[in-house]
Amino acid sequence: MTQARHAEKHALYETAVQQPIVVIGFIEEIFAQMIGREPLVLREDFCGTAYLSSTWVRSRPDRKAVGVDIDAKVLRYAQRHHRKPLGDAAGRLTLVESDVLACRARADVLASLNFSHCIYKTRDAMVKYLTHARRRLADDGVMILDIYGGPDAQEPCLDKRRFGDFVYEWEQQSFDPITADVVNHIHFRFPDGSARERAFTYRWRLWTLPELREMLEQAGFTQLHICFESEDGYIEEPTAGAADAWVAYLIAYG
Numbered sequence: 001m002t003q004a005r006h007a008e009k010h011a012l013y014e015t016a017v018q019q020p021i022v023v024i025g026f027i028e029e030i031f032a033q034m035i036g037r038e039p040l041v042l043r044e045d046f047c048g049t050a051y052l053s054s055t056w057v058r059s060r061p062d063r064k065a066v067g068v069d070i071d072a073k074v075l076r077y078a079q080r081h082h083r084k085p086l087g088d089a090a091g092r093l094t095l096v097e098s099d100v101l102a103c104r105a106r107a108d109v110l111a112s113l114n115f116s117h118c119i120y121k122t123r124d125a126m127v128k129y130l131t132h133a134r135r136r137l138a139d140d141g142v143m144i145l146d147i148y149g150g151p152d153a154q155e156p157c158l159d160k161r162r163f164g165d166f167v168y169e170w171e172q173q174s175f176d177p178i179t180a181d182v183v184n185h186i187h188f189r190f191p192d193g194s195a196r197e198r199a200f201t202y203r204w205r206l207w208t209l210p211e212l213r214e215m216l217e218q219a220g221f222t223q224l225h226i227c228f229e230s231e232d233g234y235i236e237e238p239t240a241g242a243a244d245a246w247v248a249y250l251i252a253y254g
Contacts, residue, residue: 004194007166010049010077012188013200016161016168017114020055026234027109027144030251034225035140040064043107043136045100046116048074050093054082057093064092066105072097101132108138112145118204121181123215126207130219134252142253143221147207152245153182154206166190175206182206212250222254 031039040063044053047067056065069075075095083093096103100112110133120126133143154177159170169187176182186200209226216224227234229247 002194003165003190003192004188004196007188007190007196009188009196009199010074011081012163012166012168012196013186014049014051016163016166016186016188018051020052023052023111023113024056024059026249027111027142030142030144030225031108034223034251034253035142037140039108039142041107041109041138042066043068043103043105043110045103045110045112045133046114046119047078047095048114050075050078050082050095052111052113053093054078054086057086057089061089064094066094066096066103066107068096068098068100068103068105070097070099101129104136106136106138106141108141110137110141110143112143115146115148115202115204117145118147118202118207121179121205123211126212127215127218130215130221130252134220137253140253142251143216144249144251145212146247146249147209147212148245148247149206149208150243150245180206209248209250216250216252221252223252225251227251 027039031037042053042056042065044050044065044067047053047069050067053065053067056063067078075097078095083090083095086093096105117129120129137143154175156174157172161168167189169189171185171187173183173185182204184202185198188196188199213224227236227249234249
């Protein structure tokens, strides 16, 4: 059996893409600086394997999480690999198979990460989601969502990174300058020459920071902070956004 055939694509994705401990530290810092209390309930929209949600539950014995995803198959993976291993703490993690717009679970923090909200390709659809998200927050709750951009985000490219015994590839296949629609793929390659081609495919709209800011305001949020990923962590200097490629996090509340 080849390495690619043996590998589980969700586990590879978690290793290459996600850093839940870092995200949780970021959330804690946001609440300490902006809200002044400890966040206890996380809602993870488009949760996939619920890696962030399960790590949130592990982080403190008084924390709860709700992971929401429409994909029953990936939620079964989440149940098997992340919720069940929590043991007695599993009762503090709820997995909900649902369109995020139909889920009414409330939280201190609502996270939509890995650009998942970019499935909404029209302003009306995105504002509807953001409005729903705001209504599902506690009175002093916070929404966190991310976006990528920069000139390189509009060019076909193949970014490769090695993680242990596999190579992660992010392929930007196409960008439509009229609609801002993008098609991206994730591939995994292994030392024996085998590969998981197009393990994941994304068909999104690449929203800009000004557009997202306007839509968050339209959804009713009154406070917004923007941070950029950097080698020094999350920084707020606008010059960080001048890079050819960047990832930004929008923190909305109020």
